[in-house]
Amino acid sequence: MQPYGITIENLRKRYGDGPTAVEALKGVDMHVAPGEVVGLIGPSGSGKSTLLKALGAVIEPTAGRMTLGDRVIYDDGWKVRDLRALRRDLIGFVFQAPHLIPFLDITDNVALLPMLAGVSKRESRQRALALFETLDIAHRATAMPAQLSGGEQQRVAIARALVNRPPVILADEPTAPLDSERAIAVITTLNEMARRFDTAVIVVTHDEKIIPTFRRLYQIRDGRPLEQEITPHPPNSAAEPAAPR
Protein backbone atom coordinates (compact mmCIF):
# COMPACT_ATOMS: atom_id res chain seq x y z
CA MET A 1 0.00 0.00 0.00
CA GLN A 2 1.30 3.40 -0.95
CA PRO A 3 1.76 5.80 1.93
CA TYR A 4 -0.23 8.54 0.24
CA GLY A 5 -2.99 8.88 -2.26
CA ILE A 6 -6.48 7.98 -1.15
CA THR A 7 -7.14 5.44 1.51
CA ILE A 8 -10.62 4.54 2.67
CA GLU A 9 -11.26 2.05 5.40
CA ASN A 10 -14.62 0.65 6.34
CA LEU A 11 -16.40 3.81 5.28
CA ARG A 12 -20.10 3.84 6.02
CA LYS A 13 -22.86 6.25 5.25
CA ARG A 14 -26.45 5.96 6.38
CA TYR A 15 -29.24 8.33 5.35
CA GLY A 16 -32.05 8.79 7.84
CA ASP A 17 -32.78 6.91 11.04
CA GLY A 18 -34.89 4.02 12.22
CA PRO A 19 -36.68 1.59 9.94
CA THR A 20 -36.57 4.01 6.97
CA ALA A 21 -32.82 4.47 7.17
CA VAL A 22 -30.89 3.72 3.99
CA GLU A 23 -27.33 2.44 4.17
CA ALA A 24 -25.69 3.87 1.06
CA LEU A 25 -22.13 2.78 1.91
CA LYS A 26 -21.67 -0.45 3.79
CA GLY A 27 -18.04 -0.49 4.80
CA VAL A 28 -16.05 0.60 1.77
CA ASP A 29 -12.33 -0.19 1.62
CA MET A 30 -10.39 1.39 -1.17
CA HIS A 31 -6.94 2.64 -1.98
CA VAL A 32 -5.70 4.69 -4.88
CA ALA A 33 -1.98 5.27 -5.09
CA PRO A 34 -0.37 8.55 -6.12
CA GLY A 35 -0.13 8.76 -9.91
CA GLU A 36 -2.82 6.12 -10.32
CA VAL A 37 -6.14 6.56 -12.11
CA VAL A 38 -8.88 4.14 -11.12
CA GLY A 39 -12.39 3.81 -12.42
CA LEU A 40 -15.47 3.59 -10.25
CA ILE A 41 -18.48 2.09 -11.93
CA GLY A 42 -21.81 0.82 -10.79
CA PRO A 43 -25.51 1.04 -11.44
CA SER A 44 -27.58 4.01 -10.35
CA GLY A 45 -28.22 3.99 -6.59
CA SER A 46 -25.23 1.75 -5.91
CA GLY A 47 -23.51 4.43 -3.82
CA LYS A 48 -21.03 5.91 -6.32
CA SER A 49 -22.15 9.48 -5.82
CA THR A 50 -22.33 9.04 -2.05
CA LEU A 51 -18.77 7.75 -2.01
CA LEU A 52 -17.60 10.64 -4.18
CA LYS A 53 -19.38 13.19 -1.98
CA ALA A 54 -17.87 11.68 1.13
CA LEU A 55 -14.43 11.74 -0.46
CA GLY A 56 -15.11 15.31 -1.53
CA ALA A 57 -15.95 16.24 2.07
CA VAL A 58 -19.35 17.59 1.16
CA ILE A 59 -21.28 14.96 3.11
CA GLU A 60 -20.20 13.50 6.37
CA PRO A 61 -19.84 9.71 6.55
CA THR A 62 -21.44 7.85 9.41
CA ALA A 63 -18.30 5.89 10.30
CA GLY A 64 -14.93 4.78 8.94
CA ARG A 65 -11.66 6.44 8.10
CA MET A 66 -10.43 8.47 5.14
CA THR A 67 -6.94 9.63 4.34
CA LEU A 68 -6.19 12.08 1.57
CA GLY A 69 -2.54 12.50 0.81
CA ASP A 70 -0.82 12.44 4.13
CA ARG A 71 -3.79 13.74 6.09
CA VAL A 72 -6.38 11.77 7.92
CA ILE A 73 -9.47 13.74 7.24
CA TYR A 74 -12.07 11.46 8.73
CA ASP A 75 -11.88 8.95 11.49
CA ASP A 76 -15.38 8.40 12.83
CA GLY A 77 -15.69 12.16 12.59
CA TRP A 78 -14.09 15.02 10.68
CA LYS A 79 -10.49 15.56 11.61
CA VAL A 80 -10.32 18.76 9.66
CA ARG A 81 -12.02 21.90 10.89
CA ASP A 82 -12.15 23.81 7.62
CA LEU A 83 -13.63 21.43 5.04
CA ARG A 84 -13.77 24.23 2.46
CA ALA A 85 -10.00 24.76 2.73
CA LEU A 86 -9.58 21.00 2.65
CA ARG A 87 -11.43 20.76 -0.64
CA ARG A 88 -9.54 23.73 -2.01
CA ASP A 89 -6.08 22.46 -1.08
CA LEU A 90 -6.27 18.64 -1.16
CA ILE A 91 -8.91 17.75 -3.72
CA GLY A 92 -9.32 18.57 -7.36
CA PHE A 93 -12.70 18.14 -8.96
CA VAL A 94 -13.61 17.41 -12.55
CA PHE A 95 -17.29 17.24 -13.43
CA GLN A 96 -19.47 15.97 -16.21
CA ALA A 97 -19.82 19.53 -17.43
CA PRO A 98 -16.82 21.85 -17.08
CA HIS A 99 -18.86 24.40 -15.04
CA LEU A 100 -16.45 27.20 -15.82
CA ILE A 101 -17.36 30.71 -14.72
CA PRO A 102 -18.75 32.22 -17.91
CA PHE A 103 -17.64 35.81 -17.34
CA LEU A 104 -13.98 34.99 -16.60
CA ASP A 105 -11.47 33.98 -19.26
CA ILE A 106 -10.06 30.49 -18.90
CA THR A 107 -6.83 31.69 -17.31
CA ASP A 108 -8.77 33.49 -14.57
CA ASN A 109 -11.06 30.47 -14.21
CA VAL A 110 -8.04 28.35 -13.35
CA ALA A 111 -6.14 31.06 -11.45
CA LEU A 112 -9.15 31.59 -9.18
CA LEU A 113 -8.30 28.55 -7.04
CA PRO A 114 -4.75 29.50 -6.04
CA MET A 115 -6.00 33.05 -5.51
CA LEU A 116 -8.62 31.69 -3.11
CA ALA A 117 -5.77 29.96 -1.29
CA GLY A 118 -3.97 33.27 -0.91
CA VAL A 119 -1.56 33.02 -3.84
CA SER A 120 -0.97 36.28 -5.70
CA LYS A 121 -2.85 36.85 -8.90
CA ARG A 122 0.33 36.94 -10.96
CA GLU A 123 1.62 33.68 -9.52
CA SER A 124 -1.82 32.11 -9.92
CA ARG A 125 -1.99 33.09 -13.58
CA GLN A 126 1.52 31.78 -14.17
CA ARG A 127 0.49 28.44 -12.70
CA ALA A 128 -2.57 28.40 -14.91
CA LEU A 129 -0.56 29.23 -18.02
CA ALA A 130 2.02 26.54 -17.18
CA LEU A 131 -0.78 24.00 -16.95
CA PHE A 132 -2.22 25.23 -20.24
CA GLU A 133 1.14 24.56 -21.84
CA THR A 134 1.04 21.04 -20.46
CA LEU A 135 -2.54 20.54 -21.59
CA ASP A 136 -1.86 22.09 -25.01
CA ILE A 137 -4.39 24.89 -24.70
CA ALA A 138 -1.97 27.76 -24.06
CA HIS A 139 -2.95 29.34 -27.35
CA ARG A 140 -6.49 29.78 -26.01
CA ALA A 141 -5.41 31.30 -22.69
CA THR A 142 -7.33 34.51 -23.20
CA ALA A 143 -10.46 32.87 -24.57
CA MET A 144 -13.76 32.92 -22.75
CA PRO A 145 -15.20 29.49 -21.85
CA ALA A 146 -17.98 29.78 -24.43
CA GLN A 147 -15.38 30.15 -27.19
CA LEU A 148 -13.90 26.70 -26.54
CA SER A 149 -15.01 23.29 -27.71
CA GLY A 150 -16.32 20.73 -25.21
CA GLY A 151 -12.97 18.89 -25.11
CA GLU A 152 -11.03 22.12 -24.61
CA GLN A 153 -13.37 23.20 -21.82
CA GLN A 154 -12.88 19.86 -20.11
CA ARG A 155 -9.10 20.32 -20.35
CA VAL A 156 -9.53 23.72 -18.67
CA ALA A 157 -11.56 21.97 -15.97
CA ILE A 158 -8.69 19.48 -15.52
CA ALA A 159 -6.25 22.39 -15.27
CA ARG A 160 -8.48 23.92 -12.60
CA ALA A 161 -8.50 20.62 -10.72
CA LEU A 162 -4.70 20.43 -10.90
CA VAL A 163 -3.68 24.00 -10.29
CA ASN A 164 -3.40 23.70 -6.50
CA ARG A 165 -1.40 20.45 -6.89
CA PRO A 166 -3.87 18.39 -4.84
CA PRO A 167 -2.93 14.82 -3.94
CA VAL A 168 -6.38 13.68 -5.07
CA ILE A 169 -8.61 14.34 -8.05
CA LEU A 170 -12.23 13.24 -8.08
CA ALA A 171 -13.75 13.09 -11.55
CA ASP A 172 -17.49 12.67 -11.87
CA GLU A 173 -18.44 11.41 -15.34
CA PRO A 174 -15.81 13.64 -16.98
CA THR A 175 -16.29 12.18 -20.45
CA ALA A 176 -20.07 11.86 -20.57
CA PRO A 177 -20.74 14.68 -23.05
CA LEU A 178 -17.75 13.87 -25.29
CA ASP A 179 -17.35 11.61 -28.29
CA SER A 180 -15.04 8.56 -28.09
CA GLU A 181 -11.97 10.30 -29.38
CA ARG A 182 -12.27 13.26 -27.06
CA ALA A 183 -13.32 11.04 -24.14
CA ILE A 184 -10.21 8.93 -24.49
CA ALA A 185 -8.13 12.08 -24.91
CA VAL A 186 -9.48 13.40 -21.59
CA ILE A 187 -8.70 10.13 -19.79
CA THR A 188 -5.26 10.09 -21.38
CA THR A 189 -4.69 13.62 -20.13
CA LEU A 190 -5.83 12.63 -16.63
CA ASN A 191 -3.40 9.70 -16.72
CA GLU A 192 -0.59 11.95 -17.81
CA MET A 193 -1.32 14.53 -15.17
CA ALA A 194 -1.70 11.89 -12.47
CA ARG A 195 1.69 10.53 -13.26
CA ARG A 196 3.29 13.91 -13.68
CA PHE A 197 1.95 15.34 -10.41
CA ASP A 198 1.69 12.11 -8.40
CA THR A 199 -2.01 12.61 -8.03
CA ALA A 200 -4.44 9.88 -7.16
CA VAL A 201 -7.44 10.05 -9.49
CA ILE A 202 -10.84 8.43 -9.07
CA VAL A 203 -13.05 8.57 -12.12
CA VAL A 204 -16.72 7.78 -11.66
CA THR A 205 -18.11 6.78 -15.01
CA HIS A 206 -20.78 4.99 -16.96
CA ASP A 207 -18.84 5.45 -20.16
CA GLU A 208 -18.18 2.00 -21.65
CA LYS A 209 -15.62 3.32 -24.11
CA ILE A 210 -13.23 4.53 -21.41
CA ILE A 211 -13.60 1.58 -19.04
CA PRO A 212 -10.83 -0.42 -20.78
CA THR A 213 -8.41 2.47 -20.21
CA PHE A 214 -8.26 1.89 -16.44
CA ARG A 215 -5.67 -0.40 -14.91
CA ARG A 216 -7.91 -0.91 -11.93
CA LEU A 217 -11.63 -0.62 -11.71
CA TYR A 218 -13.89 -0.55 -8.69
CA GLN A 219 -17.38 -1.72 -9.28
CA ILE A 220 -19.80 -0.73 -6.54
CA ARG A 221 -22.78 -2.93 -5.88
CA ASP A 222 -25.14 -2.33 -3.02
CA GLY A 223 -22.77 0.02 -1.26
CA ARG A 224 -19.70 -2.21 -1.44
CA PRO A 225 -16.93 -1.91 -4.04
CA LEU A 226 -15.50 -4.95 -5.75
CA GLU A 227 -12.01 -4.39 -7.02
CA GLN A 228 -11.40 -5.61 -10.52
CA GLU A 229 -8.07 -5.73 -12.27
CA ILE A 230 -8.32 -5.21 -15.99
CA THR A 231 -5.62 -7.14 -17.75
CA PRO A 232 -4.44 -7.16 -20.32
CA HIS A 233 -5.21 -3.66 -21.67
CA PRO A 234 -7.25 -3.65 -24.83
CA PRO A 235 -5.43 -2.71 -28.02
CA ASN A 236 -6.31 0.97 -27.69
CA SER A 237 -3.72 3.65 -28.08
CA ALA A 238 -5.40 5.65 -25.33
CA ALA A 239 -5.20 2.76 -22.88
CA GLU A 240 -1.51 3.37 -22.45
CA PRO A 241 -0.97 6.80 -21.10
CA ALA A 242 0.77 8.95 -23.63
CA ALA A 243 4.19 10.29 -22.89
CA PRO A 244 4.18 13.59 -21.02
CA ARG A 245 4.41 16.54 -23.30
Place this chain on the structure above:
Amino acid sequence: MKIPPNTRRVLLIIAILLPLAGLFLFTAVRTGPLAPVPVTLAEVENQALTPALFGIGTVEARYRFKIGPTRTGRLATLTVDVGDAVKKGQQLGTLDPVDLDARIASQQSSLDALESHVSMARSRVAEAKAQQNYAANQLSRYRELLRSNAVLIRLAPGTDPDATADAIRRWKRLQVYTRAEMEQILIGKLIATSARQIGLFLIILAIVSAAIVAFIIYTMTMAKIREIAVLKLIGTRNRTIAAMILQQALGLGLIGFAVGKIIATAWAPYFPKYVLLVPGDTVRGFIAVLVICTLASLLAIRIALKVDPAEAIG
Protein backbone atom coordinates in the same frame (compact mmCIF):
# COMPACT_ATOMS: atom_id res chain seq x y z
CA MET B 1 -163.43 117.43 -77.88
CA LYS B 2 -160.92 115.16 -76.33
CA ILE B 3 -157.27 115.49 -77.61
CA PRO B 4 -155.20 112.33 -77.52
CA PRO B 5 -152.14 112.39 -75.24
CA ASN B 6 -149.60 111.98 -78.10
CA THR B 7 -151.06 114.89 -79.97
CA ARG B 8 -151.03 116.91 -76.86
CA ARG B 9 -147.34 116.19 -76.35
CA VAL B 10 -146.52 117.21 -79.96
CA LEU B 11 -148.49 120.34 -79.61
CA LEU B 12 -146.62 121.16 -76.42
CA ILE B 13 -143.22 120.71 -78.14
CA ILE B 14 -144.34 122.85 -81.07
CA ALA B 15 -145.53 125.51 -78.70
CA ILE B 16 -142.05 125.61 -77.12
CA LEU B 17 -140.03 125.43 -80.33
CA LEU B 18 -141.96 128.09 -82.27
CA PRO B 19 -141.02 131.02 -80.04
CA LEU B 20 -137.39 129.78 -79.98
CA ALA B 21 -137.32 129.68 -83.80
CA GLY B 22 -138.77 133.17 -83.99
CA LEU B 23 -136.13 134.53 -81.56
CA PHE B 24 -133.38 132.92 -83.64
CA LEU B 25 -134.64 134.49 -86.88
CA PHE B 26 -134.93 137.96 -85.35
CA THR B 27 -131.38 137.79 -83.97
CA ALA B 28 -129.97 136.53 -87.23
CA VAL B 29 -131.63 139.26 -89.25
CA ARG B 30 -130.78 142.20 -86.99
CA THR B 31 -127.33 141.48 -85.63
CA GLY B 32 -125.97 138.50 -87.45
CA PRO B 33 -124.53 138.03 -90.89
CA LEU B 34 -127.91 138.67 -92.35
CA ALA B 35 -128.14 142.06 -90.67
CA PRO B 36 -127.77 145.15 -92.94
CA VAL B 37 -124.19 146.71 -93.24
CA PRO B 38 -124.16 150.57 -92.59
CA VAL B 39 -122.52 152.44 -95.48
CA THR B 40 -121.11 155.97 -95.57
CA LEU B 41 -121.07 157.74 -98.87
CA ALA B 42 -118.42 160.23 -99.76
CA GLU B 43 -117.46 162.28 -102.66
CA VAL B 44 -114.34 161.13 -104.61
CA GLU B 45 -111.71 163.81 -104.71
CA ASN B 46 -108.45 163.91 -106.56
CA GLN B 47 -105.67 164.76 -104.07
CA ALA B 48 -102.03 163.96 -103.64
CA LEU B 49 -101.32 161.04 -101.18
CA THR B 50 -98.66 161.38 -98.48
CA PRO B 51 -97.53 157.96 -97.15
CA ALA B 52 -97.68 157.75 -93.38
CA LEU B 53 -97.99 155.05 -90.72
CA PHE B 54 -99.43 155.53 -87.39
CA GLY B 55 -99.98 152.97 -84.76
CA ILE B 56 -99.92 152.23 -81.13
CA GLY B 57 -97.98 149.19 -79.82
CA THR B 58 -96.10 147.62 -76.96
CA VAL B 59 -92.36 147.22 -76.98
CA GLU B 60 -91.24 143.87 -75.52
CA ALA B 61 -87.75 142.66 -74.93
CA ARG B 62 -86.60 139.78 -76.94
CA TYR B 63 -84.97 138.00 -73.91
CA ARG B 64 -86.10 138.20 -70.36
CA PHE B 65 -83.92 137.40 -67.29
CA LYS B 66 -84.96 137.25 -63.73
CA ILE B 67 -82.41 138.55 -61.31
CA GLY B 68 -82.52 138.55 -57.54
CA PRO B 69 -80.33 138.82 -54.45
CA THR B 70 -78.76 135.73 -52.91
CA ARG B 71 -79.65 137.01 -49.46
CA THR B 72 -82.91 138.47 -48.34
CA GLY B 73 -82.91 142.15 -47.32
CA ARG B 74 -84.46 145.52 -47.87
CA LEU B 75 -83.61 147.30 -51.17
CA ALA B 76 -81.79 150.52 -50.25
CA THR B 77 -81.01 152.02 -53.72
CA LEU B 78 -81.92 151.12 -57.30
CA THR B 79 -79.73 152.75 -59.97
CA VAL B 80 -81.44 151.41 -63.07
CA ASP B 81 -84.97 151.62 -64.41
CA VAL B 82 -87.06 149.62 -66.81
CA GLY B 83 -85.69 149.93 -70.29
CA ASP B 84 -82.18 150.91 -69.18
CA ALA B 85 -79.33 149.18 -70.83
CA VAL B 86 -77.05 147.46 -68.41
CA LYS B 87 -73.67 145.84 -68.67
CA LYS B 88 -72.11 142.82 -67.16
CA GLY B 89 -70.85 143.49 -63.69
CA GLN B 90 -72.83 146.74 -63.30
CA GLN B 91 -74.21 147.42 -59.84
CA LEU B 92 -77.99 147.63 -60.12
CA GLY B 93 -78.69 148.68 -56.60
CA THR B 94 -77.82 148.11 -52.99
CA LEU B 95 -79.46 146.06 -50.29
CA ASP B 96 -79.86 147.32 -46.83
CA PRO B 97 -78.33 144.70 -44.43
CA VAL B 98 -81.05 144.96 -41.89
CA ASP B 99 -80.27 141.69 -39.82
CA LEU B 100 -77.13 140.60 -41.55
CA ASP B 101 -74.85 141.35 -38.61
CA ALA B 102 -77.12 139.49 -36.31
CA ARG B 103 -77.19 136.62 -38.73
CA ILE B 104 -73.43 136.72 -39.13
CA ALA B 105 -73.09 136.73 -35.37
CA SER B 106 -75.54 133.87 -35.14
CA GLN B 107 -73.72 131.98 -37.87
CA GLN B 108 -70.43 132.74 -36.18
CA SER B 109 -71.72 131.38 -32.91
CA SER B 110 -73.08 128.35 -34.77
CA LEU B 111 -69.68 128.00 -36.42
CA ASP B 112 -67.99 128.28 -33.06
CA ALA B 113 -70.35 125.71 -31.62
CA LEU B 114 -69.70 123.40 -34.53
CA GLU B 115 -65.97 123.91 -34.23
CA SER B 116 -66.18 123.09 -30.56
CA HIS B 117 -68.17 119.99 -31.53
CA VAL B 118 -65.50 119.08 -34.04
CA SER B 119 -62.86 119.64 -31.40
CA MET B 120 -64.82 117.54 -28.94
CA ALA B 121 -65.34 114.84 -31.54
CA ARG B 122 -61.61 114.90 -32.31
CA SER B 123 -60.77 114.63 -28.68
CA ARG B 124 -63.27 111.78 -28.39
CA VAL B 125 -61.65 110.07 -31.38
CA ALA B 126 -58.27 110.54 -29.73
CA GLU B 127 -59.66 109.22 -26.49
CA ALA B 128 -61.30 106.29 -28.28
CA LYS B 129 -58.01 105.59 -30.03
CA ALA B 130 -56.22 105.74 -26.70
CA GLN B 131 -58.84 103.40 -25.23
CA GLN B 132 -58.46 101.12 -28.22
CA ASN B 133 -54.71 101.05 -27.76
CA TYR B 134 -55.18 100.45 -24.07
CA ALA B 135 -57.70 97.68 -24.77
CA ALA B 136 -55.35 96.13 -27.32
CA ASN B 137 -52.53 96.33 -24.82
CA GLN B 138 -54.74 94.85 -22.16
CA LEU B 139 -55.81 92.08 -24.56
CA SER B 140 -52.24 91.29 -25.38
CA ARG B 141 -51.34 91.46 -21.71
CA TYR B 142 -54.20 89.20 -20.65
CA ARG B 143 -53.32 86.76 -23.42
CA GLU B 144 -49.80 86.79 -22.13
CA LEU B 145 -51.12 86.37 -18.62
CA LEU B 146 -53.27 83.46 -19.73
CA ARG B 147 -50.17 81.78 -21.03
CA SER B 148 -47.88 82.71 -18.21
CA ASN B 149 -50.27 82.68 -15.22
CA ALA B 150 -48.11 85.19 -13.49
CA VAL B 151 -46.27 88.40 -14.10
CA LEU B 152 -43.00 89.20 -12.49
CA ILE B 153 -42.63 92.87 -11.61
CA ARG B 154 -39.22 94.32 -11.09
CA LEU B 155 -39.40 97.39 -8.88
CA ALA B 156 -37.27 100.43 -9.33
CA PRO B 157 -34.70 100.81 -6.59
CA GLY B 158 -36.13 102.41 -3.50
CA THR B 159 -39.75 101.47 -4.25
CA ASP B 160 -41.70 100.02 -1.38
CA PRO B 161 -42.86 96.53 -2.45
CA ASP B 162 -45.77 96.42 0.00
CA ALA B 163 -47.12 99.81 -1.08
CA THR B 164 -46.84 98.82 -4.74
CA ALA B 165 -48.56 95.54 -4.02
CA ASP B 166 -51.42 97.32 -2.23
CA ALA B 167 -51.81 99.75 -5.11
CA ILE B 168 -52.02 96.95 -7.63
CA ARG B 169 -54.51 95.09 -5.46
CA ARG B 170 -56.81 98.14 -5.35
CA TRP B 171 -56.24 98.97 -8.95
CA LYS B 172 -56.84 95.67 -10.69
CA ARG B 173 -58.07 93.35 -8.00
CA LEU B 174 -55.22 91.05 -8.81
CA GLN B 175 -53.46 88.70 -6.48
CA VAL B 176 -50.16 90.33 -5.68
CA TYR B 177 -47.32 88.76 -3.80
CA THR B 178 -44.08 90.33 -2.73
CA ARG B 179 -40.85 88.39 -3.06
CA ALA B 180 -41.01 87.31 0.54
CA GLU B 181 -44.63 86.12 0.21
CA MET B 182 -43.87 84.38 -3.09
CA GLU B 183 -40.89 82.58 -1.62
CA GLN B 184 -43.08 81.50 1.25
CA ILE B 185 -45.76 80.20 -1.18
CA LEU B 186 -43.25 78.46 -3.43
CA ILE B 187 -41.40 76.80 -0.62
CA GLY B 188 -44.44 76.11 1.50
CA LYS B 189 -46.87 75.00 -1.18
CA LEU B 190 -45.83 74.62 -4.80
CA ILE B 191 -42.31 73.34 -4.37
CA ALA B 192 -43.28 71.28 -1.36
CA THR B 193 -46.16 69.68 -3.31
CA SER B 194 -43.97 69.07 -6.35
CA ALA B 195 -41.23 67.74 -4.12
CA ARG B 196 -43.68 65.34 -2.49
CA GLN B 197 -44.97 64.23 -5.90
CA ILE B 198 -41.48 63.76 -7.30
CA GLY B 199 -40.43 62.09 -4.06
CA LEU B 200 -43.34 59.65 -4.25
CA PHE B 201 -42.56 59.03 -7.90
CA LEU B 202 -38.91 58.41 -7.07
CA ILE B 203 -39.81 56.02 -4.28
CA ILE B 204 -42.10 54.02 -6.58
CA LEU B 205 -39.42 54.12 -9.27
CA ALA B 206 -36.79 52.97 -6.80
CA ILE B 207 -38.98 50.09 -5.62
CA VAL B 208 -39.78 49.05 -9.19
CA SER B 209 -36.11 49.37 -10.20
CA ALA B 210 -35.03 47.36 -7.17
CA ALA B 211 -37.61 44.70 -8.03
CA ILE B 212 -36.43 44.55 -11.65
CA VAL B 213 -32.74 44.42 -10.70
CA ALA B 214 -33.52 41.84 -8.01
CA PHE B 215 -35.43 39.74 -10.53
CA ILE B 216 -32.63 39.98 -13.10
CA ILE B 217 -29.93 39.15 -10.56
CA TYR B 218 -32.07 36.37 -9.12
CA THR B 219 -32.64 34.89 -12.59
CA MET B 220 -28.97 35.17 -13.49
CA THR B 221 -27.99 33.56 -10.19
CA MET B 222 -30.48 30.71 -10.60
CA ALA B 223 -29.09 30.08 -14.09
CA LYS B 224 -25.62 29.66 -12.55
CA ILE B 225 -26.62 27.67 -9.50
CA ARG B 226 -24.52 24.70 -10.62
CA GLU B 227 -21.47 26.90 -11.15
CA ILE B 228 -22.01 28.36 -7.69
CA ALA B 229 -22.18 24.84 -6.26
CA VAL B 230 -18.92 24.06 -8.07
CA LEU B 231 -17.32 27.23 -6.71
CA LYS B 232 -18.34 26.26 -3.20
CA LEU B 233 -17.13 22.72 -3.77
CA ILE B 234 -13.69 23.82 -4.89
CA GLY B 235 -13.34 25.93 -1.78
CA THR B 236 -14.62 29.35 -2.68
CA ARG B 237 -15.60 31.37 0.36
CA ASN B 238 -19.19 32.49 0.74
CA ARG B 239 -18.11 36.10 0.87
CA THR B 240 -16.31 35.68 -2.46
CA ILE B 241 -19.47 34.30 -4.05
CA ALA B 242 -21.54 37.09 -2.48
CA ALA B 243 -19.03 39.64 -3.74
CA MET B 244 -19.29 38.20 -7.27
CA ILE B 245 -23.09 38.53 -7.23
CA LEU B 246 -22.88 42.00 -5.73
CA GLN B 247 -20.31 42.95 -8.34
CA GLN B 248 -22.69 41.75 -11.05
CA ALA B 249 -25.57 43.77 -9.58
CA LEU B 250 -23.44 46.88 -9.24
CA GLY B 251 -22.19 46.40 -12.79
CA LEU B 252 -25.78 46.32 -14.00
CA GLY B 253 -26.54 49.38 -11.92
CA LEU B 254 -23.53 51.28 -13.31
CA ILE B 255 -24.51 50.47 -16.88
CA GLY B 256 -28.10 51.48 -16.16
CA PHE B 257 -26.96 54.69 -14.46
CA ALA B 258 -24.64 55.63 -17.33
CA VAL B 259 -27.32 54.95 -19.96
CA GLY B 260 -29.95 56.79 -17.90
CA LYS B 261 -27.70 59.78 -17.28
CA ILE B 262 -26.77 60.12 -20.95
CA ILE B 263 -30.38 59.77 -22.09
CA ALA B 264 -31.66 62.18 -19.45
CA THR B 265 -29.04 64.78 -20.33
CA ALA B 266 -29.67 64.44 -24.06
CA TRP B 267 -33.48 64.36 -23.93
CA ALA B 268 -34.25 66.72 -21.06
CA PRO B 269 -34.39 69.87 -23.26
CA TYR B 270 -37.16 68.30 -25.36
CA PHE B 271 -39.49 67.82 -22.40
CA PRO B 272 -42.04 70.54 -21.55
CA LYS B 273 -41.09 70.74 -17.91
CA TYR B 274 -37.46 70.99 -17.04
CA VAL B 275 -36.29 69.41 -13.84
CA LEU B 276 -33.08 70.96 -12.70
CA LEU B 277 -30.50 68.38 -11.72
CA VAL B 278 -27.48 69.72 -9.95
CA PRO B 279 -24.25 67.69 -9.66
CA GLY B 280 -25.27 66.80 -6.11
CA ASP B 281 -28.40 65.09 -7.49
CA THR B 282 -26.27 63.01 -9.84
CA VAL B 283 -24.07 61.94 -6.94
CA ARG B 284 -27.12 61.14 -4.80
CA GLY B 285 -28.72 59.27 -7.74
CA PHE B 286 -25.52 57.29 -8.22
CA ILE B 287 -25.42 56.38 -4.55
CA ALA B 288 -29.13 55.45 -4.68
CA VAL B 289 -28.44 53.17 -7.66
CA LEU B 290 -25.63 51.46 -5.79
CA VAL B 291 -27.81 51.04 -2.69
CA ILE B 292 -30.76 49.72 -4.74
CA CYS B 293 -28.52 47.26 -6.59
CA THR B 294 -26.96 46.14 -3.32
CA LEU B 295 -30.37 45.57 -1.75
CA ALA B 296 -31.64 43.90 -4.92
CA SER B 297 -28.74 41.44 -4.88
CA LEU B 298 -29.45 40.32 -1.31
CA LEU B 299 -32.07 37.76 -2.32
CA ALA B 300 -29.78 36.23 -4.96
CA ILE B 301 -26.87 36.21 -2.50
CA ARG B 302 -29.04 34.49 0.11
CA ILE B 303 -30.00 31.79 -2.38
CA ALA B 304 -26.42 31.40 -3.57
CA LEU B 305 -25.16 30.97 -0.03
CA LYS B 306 -27.75 28.28 0.59
CA VAL B 307 -26.52 26.22 -2.35
CA ASP B 308 -25.12 22.88 -1.18
CA PRO B 309 -21.69 22.15 -2.71
CA ALA B 310 -22.80 18.52 -2.95
CA GLU B 311 -25.14 19.58 -5.76
CA ALA B 312 -22.08 19.84 -7.99
CA ILE B 313 -21.57 16.11 -7.73
CA GLY B 314 -23.94 13.55 -9.14
